[in-house]
Amino acid sequence: MKKRIYLDNSASTPVDARVLKAMMPYFAKKYGNASSVHFFGQEAQSAVDIARKKTADFLNCDTSEIFFAGSATEANNLAIIGVVRKFINEKREGKPHIVISKIEHESVFQTVKYLSEIGELEYSLLPVSKDGIVLIDKLTELLRGNTVLVSVIHANNEIGTIQPIKEISLLIRKFNKEIGKNILFHTDAVQSAGFLNCDVEALGVDMLTLSGHKIYGPKGVGTLFVKSGSNIEPFVLGSGQESGLRSGTENVPAIVGIGVALDLVKKERKNIGKITALRDKLISEILSEIPNSKITGSLEKRLPHHISISFTGVKREELVIAMDLKGVAISAGAACHSKALKASYILDALGLSEKEKESNIRITLGRKTTNEDIKYTLKILKETVKKLRQ
Ligand code: PLP
Numbered sequence: 502m503k504k505r506i507y508l509d510n511s512a513s514t515p516v517d518a519r520v521l522k523a524m525m526p527y528f529a530k531k532y533g534n535a536s537s538v539h540f541f542g543q544e545a546q547s548a549v550d551i552a553r554k555k556t557a558d559f560l561n562c563d564t565s566e567i568f569f570a571g572s573a574t575e576a577n578n579l580a581i582i583g584v585v586r587k588f589i590n591e592k593r594e595g596k597p598h599i600v601i602s603k604i605e606h607e608s609v610f611q612t613v614k615y616l617s618e619i620g621e622l623e624y625s626l627l628p629v630s631k632d633g634i635v636l637i638d639k640l641t642e643l644l645r646g647n648t649v650l651v652s653v654i655h656a657n658n659e660i661g662t663i664q665p666i667k668e669i670s671l672l673i674r675k676f677n678k679e680i681g682k683n684i685l686f687h688t689d690a691v692q693s694a695g696f697l698n699c700d701v702e703a704l705g706v707d708m709l710t711l712s713g714h715k716i717y718g719p720k721g722v723g724t725l726f727v728k729s730g731s732n733i734e735p736f737v738l739g740s741g742q743e744s745g746l747r748s749g750t751e752n753v754p755a756i757v758g759i760g761v762a763l764d765l766v767k768k769e770r771k772n773i774g775k776i777t778a779l780r781d782k783l784i785s786e787i788l789s790e791i792p793n794s795k796i797t798g799s800l801e802k803r804l805p806h807h808i809s810i811s812f813t814g815v816k817r818e819e820l821v822i823a824m825d826l827k828g829v830a831i832s833a834g835a836a837c838h839s840k841a842l843k844a845s846y847i848l849d850a851l852g853l854s855e856k857e858k859e860s861n862i863r864i865t866l867g868r869k870t871t872n873e874d875i876k877y878t879l880k881i882l883k884e885t886v887k888k889l890r891q
Pocket of ligand 1: 606658714
Protein backbone atom coordinates (compact mmCIF):
# COMPACT_ATOMS: atom_id res chain seq x y z
CA MET A 502 0.00 0.00 0.00
CA LYS A 503 1.02 3.56 -0.68
CA LYS A 504 1.51 5.71 2.42
CA ARG A 505 -1.61 6.31 4.50
CA ILE A 506 -3.48 9.53 3.85
CA TYR A 507 -5.37 11.18 6.70
CA LEU A 508 -8.43 13.13 5.63
CA ASP A 509 -10.36 13.09 8.89
CA ASN A 510 -9.08 16.27 10.52
CA SER A 511 -12.50 17.16 11.89
CA ALA A 512 -12.33 14.01 14.03
CA SER A 513 -8.89 14.86 15.39
CA THR A 514 -5.66 16.53 14.32
CA PRO A 515 -2.06 15.49 14.99
CA VAL A 516 -0.38 17.34 17.85
CA ASP A 517 1.89 19.99 16.31
CA ALA A 518 5.58 19.38 17.10
CA ARG A 519 5.82 22.87 18.64
CA VAL A 520 2.86 22.09 20.90
CA LEU A 521 4.34 18.77 21.96
CA LYS A 522 7.70 20.40 22.71
CA ALA A 523 6.01 22.98 24.95
CA MET A 524 4.04 20.26 26.77
CA MET A 525 6.87 17.78 27.39
CA PRO A 526 8.51 19.36 30.46
CA TYR A 527 5.18 19.31 32.31
CA PHE A 528 4.93 15.51 32.42
CA ALA A 529 8.04 14.42 34.29
CA LYS A 530 10.17 17.49 34.98
CA LYS A 531 7.82 20.26 36.02
CA TYR A 532 5.22 17.97 37.52
CA GLY A 533 3.89 20.06 40.39
CA ASN A 534 0.22 20.44 41.23
CA ALA A 535 -0.81 23.95 40.22
CA SER A 536 -2.62 24.34 43.56
CA SER A 537 0.51 23.70 45.68
CA VAL A 538 2.20 26.69 47.29
CA HIS A 539 5.80 25.48 46.88
CA PHE A 540 8.13 26.08 43.95
CA PHE A 541 6.90 23.05 41.98
CA GLY A 542 3.30 24.15 42.36
CA GLN A 543 4.06 27.72 41.35
CA GLU A 544 5.96 26.50 38.30
CA ALA A 545 2.86 24.58 37.17
CA GLN A 546 0.56 27.47 38.09
CA SER A 547 2.54 29.93 36.04
CA ALA A 548 2.35 27.60 33.00
CA VAL A 549 -1.44 27.47 33.44
CA ASP A 550 -1.53 31.27 33.75
CA ILE A 551 0.39 31.67 30.50
CA ALA A 552 -1.97 29.27 28.70
CA ARG A 553 -4.96 31.14 30.10
CA LYS A 554 -3.54 34.41 28.79
CA LYS A 555 -2.96 32.91 25.33
CA THR A 556 -6.53 31.57 25.30
CA ALA A 557 -7.95 34.91 26.46
CA ASP A 558 -5.94 36.70 23.75
CA PHE A 559 -7.27 34.29 21.14
CA LEU A 560 -10.86 34.94 22.20
CA ASN A 561 -10.37 38.63 23.03
CA CYS A 562 -11.60 38.34 26.60
CA ASP A 563 -10.29 38.60 30.15
CA THR A 564 -8.26 35.75 31.66
CA SER A 565 -10.83 35.52 34.48
CA GLU A 566 -13.39 34.46 31.85
CA ILE A 567 -11.45 31.35 30.74
CA PHE A 568 -12.17 27.96 32.36
CA PHE A 569 -10.26 24.81 31.44
CA ALA A 570 -12.10 21.49 31.45
CA GLY A 571 -11.38 17.86 30.60
CA SER A 572 -12.77 18.10 27.05
CA ALA A 573 -15.05 20.20 24.91
CA THR A 574 -17.78 17.70 25.73
CA GLU A 575 -17.39 18.62 29.39
CA ALA A 576 -17.25 22.34 28.58
CA ASN A 577 -20.52 22.05 26.61
CA ASN A 578 -22.05 20.13 29.53
CA LEU A 579 -20.90 22.87 31.89
CA ALA A 580 -22.46 25.61 29.75
CA ILE A 581 -25.85 23.87 29.79
CA ILE A 582 -25.96 22.20 33.20
CA GLY A 583 -24.37 25.29 34.79
CA VAL A 584 -27.13 27.59 33.58
CA VAL A 585 -29.87 25.12 34.55
CA ARG A 586 -28.42 24.63 38.06
CA LYS A 587 -28.30 28.37 38.56
CA PHE A 588 -31.96 28.66 37.60
CA ILE A 589 -32.94 25.84 39.96
CA ASN A 590 -30.80 27.13 42.85
CA GLU A 591 -32.30 30.58 42.54
CA LYS A 592 -35.67 28.87 43.12
CA ARG A 593 -37.11 30.64 40.12
CA GLU A 594 -40.64 29.71 39.15
CA GLY A 595 -41.24 27.08 36.47
CA LYS A 596 -38.64 25.30 34.42
CA PRO A 597 -35.77 26.84 32.50
CA HIS A 598 -36.17 26.76 28.72
CA ILE A 599 -33.28 26.28 26.31
CA VAL A 600 -33.12 26.71 22.55
CA ILE A 601 -30.57 24.71 20.58
CA SER A 602 -30.21 24.23 16.84
CA LYS A 603 -31.09 20.95 15.20
CA ILE A 604 -27.46 20.50 14.20
CA GLU A 605 -25.68 20.72 17.56
CA HIS A 606 -22.93 18.27 18.48
CA GLU A 607 -24.11 15.36 20.64
CA SER A 608 -22.44 16.84 23.71
CA VAL A 609 -25.00 19.66 23.54
CA PHE A 610 -27.94 17.72 22.16
CA GLN A 611 -27.73 14.70 24.50
CA THR A 612 -27.23 16.91 27.56
CA VAL A 613 -30.29 19.00 26.79
CA LYS A 614 -32.33 15.90 25.90
CA TYR A 615 -31.34 14.12 29.13
CA LEU A 616 -32.14 17.11 31.34
CA SER A 617 -35.49 17.41 29.64
CA GLU A 618 -36.19 13.70 30.18
CA ILE A 619 -35.54 14.01 33.91
CA GLY A 620 -37.81 17.04 34.04
CA GLU A 621 -35.19 19.75 34.68
CA LEU A 622 -35.74 21.82 31.56
CA GLU A 623 -37.81 22.41 28.47
CA TYR A 624 -36.19 22.84 25.10
CA SER A 625 -36.96 23.89 21.56
CA LEU A 626 -35.07 23.02 18.41
CA LEU A 627 -34.13 25.73 15.95
CA PRO A 628 -34.52 24.28 12.43
CA VAL A 629 -32.04 24.65 9.58
CA SER A 630 -32.44 25.20 5.84
CA LYS A 631 -31.69 22.39 3.39
CA ASP A 632 -28.27 24.05 3.10
CA GLY A 633 -27.65 23.46 6.80
CA ILE A 634 -27.91 27.08 7.98
CA VAL A 635 -30.13 27.87 10.98
CA LEU A 636 -33.40 29.61 10.14
CA ILE A 637 -32.74 32.71 12.17
CA ASP A 638 -36.25 34.13 11.63
CA LYS A 639 -37.68 31.16 13.52
CA LEU A 640 -35.65 32.01 16.62
CA THR A 641 -37.91 34.86 17.72
CA GLU A 642 -40.87 32.47 17.70
CA LEU A 643 -38.99 30.10 20.02
CA LEU A 644 -37.76 32.56 22.66
CA ARG A 645 -39.89 32.72 25.81
CA GLY A 646 -40.02 34.50 29.14
CA ASN A 647 -38.36 31.48 30.81
CA THR A 648 -35.69 31.00 28.14
CA VAL A 649 -32.29 31.05 29.86
CA LEU A 650 -29.96 29.89 27.11
CA VAL A 651 -29.59 29.65 23.34
CA SER A 652 -26.85 27.41 22.00
CA VAL A 653 -25.93 27.39 18.32
CA ILE A 654 -22.83 25.67 16.98
CA HIS A 655 -20.40 28.04 15.20
CA ALA A 656 -19.57 25.51 12.48
CA ASN A 657 -20.97 22.01 12.28
CA ASN A 658 -18.64 19.03 12.52
CA GLU A 659 -20.53 16.75 10.17
CA ILE A 660 -21.52 19.07 7.34
CA GLY A 661 -19.09 21.96 7.93
CA THR A 662 -21.66 24.74 7.61
CA ILE A 663 -20.97 28.07 9.32
CA GLN A 664 -23.77 29.67 11.31
CA PRO A 665 -24.67 33.40 11.55
CA ILE A 666 -23.57 33.76 15.18
CA LYS A 667 -23.37 37.56 15.18
CA GLU A 668 -26.88 37.93 13.75
CA ILE A 669 -28.29 35.47 16.29
CA SER A 670 -26.58 37.41 19.07
CA LEU A 671 -28.11 40.70 17.91
CA LEU A 672 -31.53 39.10 17.86
CA ILE A 673 -31.16 37.70 21.38
CA ARG A 674 -29.89 41.03 22.70
CA LYS A 675 -32.86 42.83 21.16
CA PHE A 676 -35.23 40.31 22.78
CA ASN A 677 -33.40 40.67 26.12
CA LYS A 678 -33.84 44.43 25.97
CA GLU A 679 -37.52 44.18 25.14
CA ILE A 680 -38.38 41.81 27.97
CA GLY A 681 -35.73 42.91 30.47
CA LYS A 682 -34.14 39.44 30.63
CA ASN A 683 -30.66 38.07 30.19
CA ILE A 684 -30.88 35.02 27.95
CA LEU A 685 -27.34 33.74 27.57
CA PHE A 686 -25.92 32.82 24.18
CA HIS A 687 -23.46 29.93 23.86
CA THR A 688 -21.61 28.73 20.80
CA ASP A 689 -19.60 25.56 20.29
CA ALA A 690 -16.55 26.77 18.36
CA VAL A 691 -14.71 23.44 18.46
CA GLN A 692 -14.65 23.02 14.68
CA SER A 693 -14.41 26.70 13.74
CA ALA A 694 -11.52 27.75 16.01
CA GLY A 695 -8.88 26.58 13.54
CA PHE A 696 -10.30 28.69 10.72
CA LEU A 697 -12.68 31.45 11.78
CA ASN A 698 -12.45 34.54 13.93
CA CYS A 699 -13.50 33.56 17.46
CA ASP A 700 -13.39 37.04 19.00
CA VAL A 701 -16.18 36.75 21.59
CA GLU A 702 -16.90 40.50 21.45
CA ALA A 703 -17.29 40.43 17.68
CA LEU A 704 -19.42 37.29 17.82
CA GLY A 705 -21.48 38.66 20.70
CA VAL A 706 -21.51 35.44 22.72
CA ASP A 707 -21.67 34.90 26.50
CA MET A 708 -20.12 31.44 26.37
CA LEU A 709 -17.89 29.67 23.86
CA THR A 710 -16.37 26.19 23.78
CA LEU A 711 -12.98 25.11 22.39
CA SER A 712 -11.26 21.72 22.16
CA GLY A 713 -7.52 21.02 22.11
CA HIS A 714 -7.40 18.13 19.69
CA LYS A 715 -9.21 19.79 16.79
CA ILE A 716 -6.57 22.52 16.53
CA TYR A 717 -3.34 20.48 16.58
CA GLY A 718 -3.30 20.41 20.37
CA PRO A 719 -3.77 17.45 22.75
CA LYS A 720 -6.89 15.42 23.44
CA GLY A 721 -8.50 15.64 26.86
CA VAL A 722 -8.63 19.39 27.23
CA GLY A 723 -11.43 21.84 26.53
CA THR A 724 -12.04 25.47 27.33
CA LEU A 725 -15.21 27.31 28.21
CA PHE A 726 -15.28 31.08 27.92
CA VAL A 727 -17.88 32.49 30.32
CA LYS A 728 -18.52 36.21 30.13
CA SER A 729 -18.16 37.75 33.57
CA GLY A 730 -21.49 38.17 35.37
CA SER A 731 -23.14 35.25 33.54
CA ASN A 732 -25.58 33.17 35.57
CA ILE A 733 -23.81 29.83 35.79
CA GLU A 734 -22.87 27.34 38.50
CA PRO A 735 -20.44 24.42 38.55
CA PHE A 736 -21.47 20.81 38.20
CA VAL A 737 -18.09 19.19 38.86
CA LEU A 738 -17.63 19.86 42.56
CA GLY A 739 -14.53 19.36 44.66
CA SER A 740 -11.50 21.43 45.62
CA GLY A 741 -12.61 24.51 43.71
CA GLN A 742 -10.04 24.79 40.95
CA GLU A 743 -10.80 27.08 38.00
CA SER A 744 -12.29 29.70 40.31
CA GLY A 745 -14.70 27.09 41.63
CA LEU A 746 -16.38 26.52 38.26
CA ARG A 747 -14.60 23.27 37.47
CA SER A 748 -12.93 21.33 40.24
CA GLY A 749 -10.19 18.81 39.55
CA THR A 750 -6.41 19.13 39.44
CA GLU A 751 -5.48 21.09 36.33
CA ASN A 752 -4.12 18.93 33.49
CA VAL A 753 -1.07 21.16 33.17
CA PRO A 754 0.58 19.60 30.06
CA ALA A 755 -2.73 19.61 28.16
CA ILE A 756 -3.54 23.17 29.23
CA VAL A 757 -0.06 24.29 28.12
CA GLY A 758 -0.77 22.44 24.86
CA ILE A 759 -4.07 24.14 24.09
CA GLY A 760 -2.52 27.55 24.82
CA VAL A 761 0.33 27.01 22.36
CA ALA A 762 -2.03 25.42 19.81
CA LEU A 763 -4.21 28.56 19.88
CA ASP A 764 -1.15 30.77 19.35
CA LEU A 765 -0.22 28.65 16.35
CA VAL A 766 -3.74 28.85 14.89
CA LYS A 767 -3.16 32.59 14.51
CA LYS A 768 0.22 32.01 12.86
CA GLU A 769 -1.13 29.30 10.55
CA ARG A 770 -4.02 31.40 9.25
CA LYS A 771 -1.93 32.48 6.29
CA ASN A 772 -1.93 28.87 5.06
CA ILE A 773 -5.68 28.39 5.11
CA GLY A 774 -5.93 29.54 1.47
CA LYS A 775 -3.74 26.61 0.45
CA ILE A 776 -6.00 24.09 2.21
CA THR A 777 -9.08 25.71 0.66
CA ALA A 778 -7.57 25.54 -2.83
CA LEU A 779 -6.86 21.81 -2.40
CA ARG A 780 -10.34 21.23 -0.99
CA ASP A 781 -11.98 23.13 -3.87
CA LYS A 782 -9.92 21.20 -6.41
CA LEU A 783 -11.01 17.91 -4.89
CA ILE A 784 -14.68 18.99 -4.81
CA SER A 785 -14.73 20.09 -8.43
CA GLU A 786 -12.94 16.96 -9.62
CA ILE A 787 -15.24 14.66 -7.66
CA LEU A 788 -18.34 16.44 -8.98
CA SER A 789 -17.12 16.29 -12.55
CA GLU A 790 -15.68 12.77 -12.50
CA ILE A 791 -18.00 10.80 -10.21
CA PRO A 792 -21.58 10.68 -11.48
CA ASN A 793 -24.43 11.29 -9.02
CA SER A 794 -22.25 12.91 -6.39
CA LYS A 795 -23.82 15.75 -4.42
CA ILE A 796 -22.42 18.17 -1.85
CA THR A 797 -24.32 18.32 1.44
CA GLY A 798 -24.86 21.76 2.94
CA SER A 799 -23.88 25.21 1.72
CA LEU A 800 -20.73 25.40 -0.38
CA GLU A 801 -20.14 29.06 0.45
CA LYS A 802 -20.81 29.10 4.20
CA ARG A 803 -18.57 26.14 4.92
CA LEU A 804 -15.35 25.51 6.79
CA PRO A 805 -12.43 25.81 4.35
CA HIS A 806 -11.16 22.27 4.84
CA HIS A 807 -14.50 20.47 4.84
CA ILE A 808 -16.28 18.28 2.30
CA SER A 809 -19.56 16.54 3.02
CA ILE A 810 -20.81 14.60 0.03
CA SER A 811 -23.23 11.86 -1.02
CA PHE A 812 -22.69 9.19 -3.67
CA THR A 813 -26.14 7.77 -4.34
CA GLY A 814 -26.21 3.99 -4.48
CA VAL A 815 -23.26 3.49 -2.15
CA LYS A 816 -23.40 2.59 1.58
CA ARG A 817 -21.27 5.03 3.49
CA GLU A 818 -19.84 2.48 5.94
CA GLU A 819 -18.72 0.32 3.03
CA LEU A 820 -17.15 3.27 1.29
CA VAL A 821 -15.23 4.35 4.41
CA ILE A 822 -13.92 0.81 4.95
CA ALA A 823 -13.01 0.30 1.28
CA MET A 824 -11.17 3.64 1.22
CA ASP A 825 -9.33 2.72 4.42
CA LEU A 826 -8.19 -0.55 2.87
CA LYS A 827 -6.62 1.55 0.11
CA GLY A 828 -4.94 3.79 2.69
CA VAL A 829 -7.27 6.79 2.73
CA ALA A 830 -8.91 7.74 6.05
CA ILE A 831 -12.25 9.53 5.64
CA SER A 832 -15.36 9.27 7.78
CA ALA A 833 -19.05 8.53 7.72
CA GLY A 834 -20.30 11.69 9.35
CA ALA A 835 -19.08 12.54 12.83
CA ALA A 836 -16.48 10.34 14.53
CA CYS A 837 -18.90 9.21 17.22
CA HIS A 838 -21.46 8.24 14.59
CA SER A 839 -19.17 6.38 12.27
CA LYS A 840 -18.35 3.68 14.81
CA ALA A 841 -21.90 3.26 16.03
CA LEU A 842 -23.25 3.43 12.45
CA LYS A 843 -26.21 5.39 13.77
CA ALA A 844 -28.44 7.39 11.48
CA SER A 845 -27.41 11.02 11.55
CA TYR A 846 -29.86 13.52 13.04
CA ILE A 847 -27.78 16.24 11.39
CA LEU A 848 -28.51 14.88 7.91
CA ASP A 849 -32.14 14.40 8.95
CA ALA A 850 -32.32 18.08 9.90
CA LEU A 851 -31.36 19.02 6.34
CA GLY A 852 -34.16 16.88 4.95
CA LEU A 853 -31.86 14.69 2.86
CA SER A 854 -33.37 11.68 1.09
CA GLU A 855 -32.65 8.18 2.47
CA LYS A 856 -30.34 7.51 -0.47
CA GLU A 857 -28.37 10.69 0.18
CA LYS A 858 -28.15 10.01 3.91
CA GLU A 859 -26.97 6.43 3.61
CA SER A 860 -24.22 7.43 1.17
CA ASN A 861 -23.00 10.61 2.87
CA ILE A 862 -19.34 10.82 3.84
CA ARG A 863 -17.04 13.49 5.25
CA ILE A 864 -13.57 14.37 3.97
CA THR A 865 -11.64 16.93 6.02
CA LEU A 866 -8.23 18.21 4.95
CA GLY A 867 -5.50 19.40 7.27
CA ARG A 868 -2.25 21.37 7.45
CA LYS A 869 -0.32 18.38 6.14
CA THR A 870 -2.54 17.53 3.17
CA THR A 871 -0.66 17.67 -0.14
CA ASN A 872 -1.58 17.87 -3.78
CA GLU A 873 -0.45 14.23 -4.16
CA ASP A 874 -2.80 13.19 -1.35
CA ILE A 875 -5.71 14.82 -3.17
CA LYS A 876 -4.78 13.24 -6.50
CA TYR A 877 -4.53 9.77 -4.97
CA THR A 878 -7.75 10.23 -3.01
CA LEU A 879 -9.66 11.19 -6.15
CA LYS A 880 -8.32 8.17 -8.02
CA ILE A 881 -9.22 5.74 -5.22
CA LEU A 882 -12.59 7.37 -4.60
CA LYS A 883 -13.53 7.10 -8.29
CA GLU A 884 -12.57 3.43 -8.44
CA THR A 885 -14.21 2.56 -5.13
CA VAL A 886 -17.53 4.30 -5.75
CA LYS A 887 -17.73 2.63 -9.19
CA LYS A 888 -16.98 -0.78 -7.73
CA LEU A 889 -19.45 -0.45 -4.85
CA ARG A 890 -22.17 0.72 -7.22
CA GLN A 891 -21.72 -2.42 -9.31
N1 PLP B 1 -18.21 19.88 19.64
C1 PLP B 1 -17.93 19.62 18.35
C2 PLP B 1 -18.51 20.45 17.28
C3 PLP B 1 -17.10 18.53 18.04
O1 PLP B 1 -16.83 18.27 16.76
C4 PLP B 1 -16.56 17.77 19.09
C5 PLP B 1 -15.71 16.59 18.81
O2 PLP B 1 -16.02 15.78 17.95
C6 PLP B 1 -16.88 18.10 20.41
C7 PLP B 1 -17.70 19.17 20.64
C8 PLP B 1 -16.34 17.33 21.57
O3 PLP B 1 -14.98 17.60 21.73
P1 PLP B 1 -14.08 16.70 22.72
O4 PLP B 1 -13.59 15.57 21.87
O5 PLP B 1 -12.97 17.61 23.17
O6 PLP B 1 -14.93 16.26 23.82
